[in-house]
Amino acid sequence: MVFEFVTHHGDHQHKNEQHELSDEEKKQQAEILRESLGSLGNDLSYTQLAQFLEANSWNQEHAKHQLESTLIWRQEKKVDFCPVATTKNGLPLLVSVRGFKYIEDGNIQSNKKLSESAIRILNYLGGDCFHKFDKEGHPILIDRTGYHQAKEIGNDVTGEEIKHFQVACNEFLNRVIMVEASEKAGKPIHKETIIFDCTHMGLWQFHMNGLFKLKQVADYVQSYYPETLCRLFVVNAPSAFLVMWKIVRPWLDPKTLDKVQILGKDYKDVLLKYIDSESLPTFLGGSCSCSHLQGGCVPSVNEGRIPFLVKTEDNEKIASVYNSDIMLEAKTNPDYIKVVSS
Ligand SMILES: [Zn+2]
Structure with a gap:
């Protein structure tokens, strides 16, 4: 799903940082940006300011412009x-989760609080799961990329629906x-490690409408959720x-491309360099099996690991991911x- 629209890399390593700023210099730059934003900057955390600066190679003017557009x-x-x-509000998941405390381990499943569009998407x-943390404390998102129904996403999901879904997933990522x-790392963490497992991928997935949906989401994420x-x-x-990579690659920011490693079958040692064995599923070379839940480490409806979600009349036909009563409740x-800590 979801955050997977940031792709590539490979063999060349082009460095675009002139020189690495010290932590102190970064803090100073963040404060300059905060001041330049006036009252808009009051509620922003250092992490948010730093994300926009980093995305713009620490150029104040560009960072300010992007941040202002995002706030508007x-x-x-x-x-x-x-x-x-969250564990406290018990809302249904849009991504399966394993190994967190603020959100209980669980799978995506039928639920009358979801909208009809969320169920369809x-x-x-193919199946996604926030699965534990890497060695540096970044949460890991594992995606069964080879099982995405690209044609159906292209033809049977509107741009509006996919944007709502993507935003809801990014907000869940940031706020939970x-x-x-x-908290766990004792320092600000605002980046995730992503694994795209291409098992089962084939040319059947290369559907232009599906790829264009992907582009819409990539543009959205790169504008409003940088860094x-x-x-x-990609394993x-x-x-x-x-074939697909040639099409997708030009849509992506060069800074993003530098973070991508495309690997064939020999990926296990690379993953284990960054992720402890107990945090990595067995099917990716680790020792975790998450046998306490149906679907194992990364539940997938299209791989037949968990049941398809069933729509009922309770699931409203609206673009938001949850029904309108939930959307209303969230305002107050x-x-x-x-x-919310108890
Ligand atoms: Zn697991």
Whole structure:
């Protein structure tokens, strides 16, 4: 799904940083940016400011421009009130999770609080799971890329629906998963490690409408959620992957491309360099099997590991991921929009 639209890399390593700033210099730059934003900057964390600066190679003017557009977009779309699932509010998941405390281990499943569009999208995805942390404390997202139903995503999901879904997933990442990762690491963590498993991938997935949906999402994420990727590993990549890669690659920011490693079958040692064996599923060379839950480490409807989600009349036909009563409740109930310590 989801955050997977940030792809590539390979053999060459082009460095675009002139010189690495010290932590102190980064803090100073963040404060300069905060001041230049006036009252808009009051509520922003150092991490948020640093993300936009980093995305713009620490250019103040460019960072300010991108951050202002993002804040205006968030206000217009009321993104701060987008509900996110936590253990406390019990909202249904949009991504399966394993190994966190602010959100209980669980799978995507049928639920009357989801919208009809969320169910439709979830049934077309290959299977995603936030699965534990890497050695540096970044949360890991594993995606069964080879099982995405690209044609159905292209033809049977609107741009509006996929954007709502993507935003809800990114907000969940920032407001639940990253909060826990930062607490656990004792320092701000705002990047994730992603693994795309291409097992089962074939030319049947290369559908132009599907790829264009991918582009819409990639543009959206790169504009409003910059610098959230630490590393992306594409594993079990077949030669067919390179066909798609040629199309997708120009859509992506060069800084993103530097973080991507495309690997064939020999990926295990590379993954184990960054991820402890107990945090890596057995099917990727680690020792984790998550046998306590149906679907194992990365549940997938399209691989037949968990049941397809079933729609009922309770699932409203709206573009948001949750039904309208949940969206309304989130405007007044803090439990619906963030992790609230008990
Ligand atoms: Zn596992």
